[in-house]
Amino acid sequence: MTRHSTVAGREIVFTNSYGSRVVHRFGATILDWSYEPGPGDPHPALSGRDDYEAFEIADGLVYTQFHHQVDVPDVAVSLVLDFDHGRSLAVVSTIEDRARVRHTFLPGLIEGLATSGTEPAPTAALLGRRVRWTYGDGSRYEHVHVEPNANSWRCVSGPSAGLTGTDECTTYELRPEIYVLAAREKAAPSASVTIADHRDLAALRAYGAVFGLDRTGAQPTQHTFGAAGELLGHTATTV
Structure with a gap:
């Protein structure tokens, strides 16, 4: 997955499932955005400016990540734009x-x-799939989707070696074998969104972000990451 410039210099507008109109004006590294709520949308009208990162997942499919640090600092957005299919x-x-x-x-x-x-929709396609991910810092984790809404993990190597856990996890399919995994920790105010490309099972790729409170519990913080993975097999699951 490579850093992508497709969105730089473009204004991209979409209407979400609330019927709300969202405008994004992408500079080289800065994003200006506005949100106009549709009928029945509980969110207020908002606008702001944030740093962003953008990465190409596949032809015509771009993932952007940004944290509303000033305007609504308790909110971060993972936005996927599918230009080939006109969807977000x-x-x-x-x-x-x-x-x-x-x-x-x-x-x-x-x-x-x-x-x-x-339309991107929830899926159980990864149920039972066991994957080992190697992250940019060299840490290695094994993940298994043990239930449609649960992901178990074990740190194989790195600073957290030996730790294990199971998190709530929602999976959406963007395109065949390209997924969004949104995991929520139970014990801490932290969550991750991962865009995982499973098209080549011998060379999986992923990019995403962890968002939550810092170690002091006072400030929201976002960290992006990249990972390479391999499919280890399938395991017994419960539904």
Whole structure:
């Protein structure tokens, strides 16, 4: 997965599943955005400016990540733009009551583009799939989707070697074998969104972000990451 410049210099507008209109104006590294709520949308009208990162997942499929540090600092957005199919998916990560992070999934349609294919939707396609991921810092983790909404993990090597856990996890399919995994920790106000490319099972790729409170429990913080993976096999699961 490589850093991508497709969105730089472009204004991209989409209407989400609330019927709300969202405008993004991408500079080289800075994003200006505005949110106009549709009928029945509980969110207020908002606008702001943030740093962003953008990465190409596949031809015509770009993942962007940004944290609303000034305007709504308890919110980060993982936005996937599918230019080939005229569709978008925003995963909004929100720190609630300083105790946990909630994910909201908002599919949308990109203005000015023809719509085709299927809308991003929840899937159980990864159920039982056992994957070993190696992250940019050299840490290695094994993950197994033990239930449709649960992901178990074990740190094989790195600073957290030996630790294990099971987190709530929601999986959406963007395109065949390309997924969004949104995991929420139970014991800490922290959550992750990962864009995982499983098209080549011998050379999986992923990029994403962890969002939550820092170690002091006072400040929201975001960290992006990249990973390479391999499919180890399948394991017994419960449904």
